[in-house]
Every structure is written in structure tokens, then in C-alpha cells.
Amino acid sequence: MARPKTPILSKPAIRAAALAVIDRDGLEKLSMRKLAQELDVRAASLYSHYGNKDELLTEISEEVTADIDVSGFDQDWREGLARWSRSYREALTRHPNLLPVAAAGPGRREEALRRADAVHGGLVSAGWPPKQATMIGASAKYLIVGAATQSFARGFDDDVRVYRDRYPNLTQAHRLPEHASEIDDASFELALTAFLDGLEGLFAQVTSGENEGSGEA
Structure with a gap:
């Protein structure tokens, strides 16, 4: 049997998904658990890329204000x-x-x-x-x-x-x-x-x- 596909996580993909949640539901609705559900992964998987939500938000902010x-x-x-x-x-x-x-x-x-x-x-x-x-x-x-x-x-x-x-x-x-x-x-x-x-x-x-x-x- 073919092995089940596991979503490939990357920092840009995580940031894009988090920003989509923020745009849709508001900043207060973003959590690492909710973001994991959006990406169809375990929350623990996110922490190998970002230590916490504040670190993630900092990089999103840097990206949004880059221009x-x-x-x-x-x-x-x-x-x-x-x-x-x-x-x-x-x-x-x-x-x-x-x-x-x-x-x-x-x-x-x-x-x-x-x-x-x-x-x-x-x-x-x-x-x-x-x-x-x-x-x-x-x-x-x-x-x-x-x-x-x-x-x-x-x-x-x-x-x-x-x-x-x-x-x-x-x-x-x-x-x-x-x-x-x-x-x-x-x-x-x-x-x-x-x-x-x-x-x-x-x-x-x-x-x-x-x-x-x-x-x-």
C-alpha cells in the first residue's frame, strides 16, 4: 500500500496559512492549534519551525511590511x-x-x-x-x-x-x-x-x- 501523504511544512507555508486565518477570523482567533488544523498537521509539527506564536507573528509582520x-x-x-x-x-x-x-x-x-x-x-x-x-x-x-x-x-x-x-x-x-x-x-x-x-x-x-x-x- 502507498504510504499516506504527509503535508510538507515550510516557514512560508505556515506564514501564509496563519495570515489567512488572521484575515478571515481576526488576530485573536489565531492559535498554534487552530493553525495546525488549517494545515492538517499536528501542532507539535509547527514548533520545529516556530518556537511560539509571537515568533511567528513577528515574521508575518516583517513580511507584510517589507515594501x-x-x-x-x-x-x-x-x-x-x-x-x-x-x-x-x-x-x-x-x-x-x-x-x-x-x-x-x-x-x-x-x-x-x-x-x-x-x-x-x-x-x-x-x-x-x-x-x-x-x-x-x-x-x-x-x-x-x-x-x-x-x-x-x-x-x-x-x-x-x-x-x-x-x-x-x-x-x-x-x-x-x-x-x-x-x-x-x-x-x-x-x-x-x-x-x-x-x-x-x-x-x-x-x-x-x-x-x-x-x-x-
Whole structure:
């Protein structure tokens, strides 16, 4: 008799299956036991590839965020921030259920630390004081993660009766979900542009010596 086929496990296959569970059921539903069932193997088989779920999630996060672009700082700090912000948001919105992991601090994640180093270094090299470079990175991340966390437009009900009479300033609110992607993208661009424009003014002060009290990181 032919020997029964045993599924061949690999790290990429495990990551793909785990991400599929996260996308479908949510991050909190992923467990090594459930993942083993998805792959039709014993849970113990997974531990020869990943010591625990956190280790697996770290590699999934690294993979999902691999396309975040920090190359623009070789042109100027504004272009660098714009590229980083847009590509970071795009990476997070592709797998919203993974956001708590993918948007977490770099910790000891090598690729996340490399990107943080590139952003901070790019800003300092351009002339920003280290303390302000740190604050700019943090502020940009607040904007990016906030934009990726939920959709503003999809937060409204699509039933016109909800707004009629009682909310006269929201007479078109029922149409917002229909245009959610367009509204969310345009709103992020508006916020990002306003943020960068504001930094331009502050940078002029910094480079002219008007903000000498900025200090070190």
C-alpha cells in the first residue's frame, strides 16, 4: 500500500496559512492549534519551525511590511516622509486584522529597526535636531496608524432615514460608505500634506537658528 501523504511544512507555508486565518477570523482567533488544523498537521509539527506564536507573528509582520519605502530621504526629508507614510499606510491597510502587530514598536524586529533608523537618520542628516526628528517620526506614525485603524466614511449608516430631519447637516451622510475608499485616501493625503506643510515652516525656523531650544533626543 502507498504510504499516506504527509503535508510538507515550510516557514512560508505556515506564514501564509496563519495570515489567512488572521484575515478571515481576526488576530485573536489565531492559535498554534487552530493553525495546525488549517494545515492538517499536528501542532507539535509547527514548533520545529516556530518556537511560539509571537515568533511567528513577528515574521508575518516583517513580511507584510517589507515594501515600506524609506528610500526617499536621499532626495530630501519631505519626500522621504511622504514615501514612508504612504507605503506604511498601504502595508497596514492590506491586512487590517494584523494592525496591532504590524504597527507596534520595532522592539527587536530587525527590519522595523532598520526602517526606524533610516527615517531618523534621514531627518537628522537633513538638518533636523535629533529630538525633533524623534517627534516627527512619532507624529507621522500617529497619523499613519490612525488612518489605517478604521474608515471614517464606513462609520456612517447608509440608510438615509437615520439622518433625515434630526441631523440636517448630515443629509448626504448615507452616501459616504459608497465612496469610502476615495474619501479615506483623499483625507489621508489632505492630512499628510497639511502635516508636511507645517513641518516646512518649522524647518525654516530650525535652520535659521530661531528654535535653538530644541535639544537632543
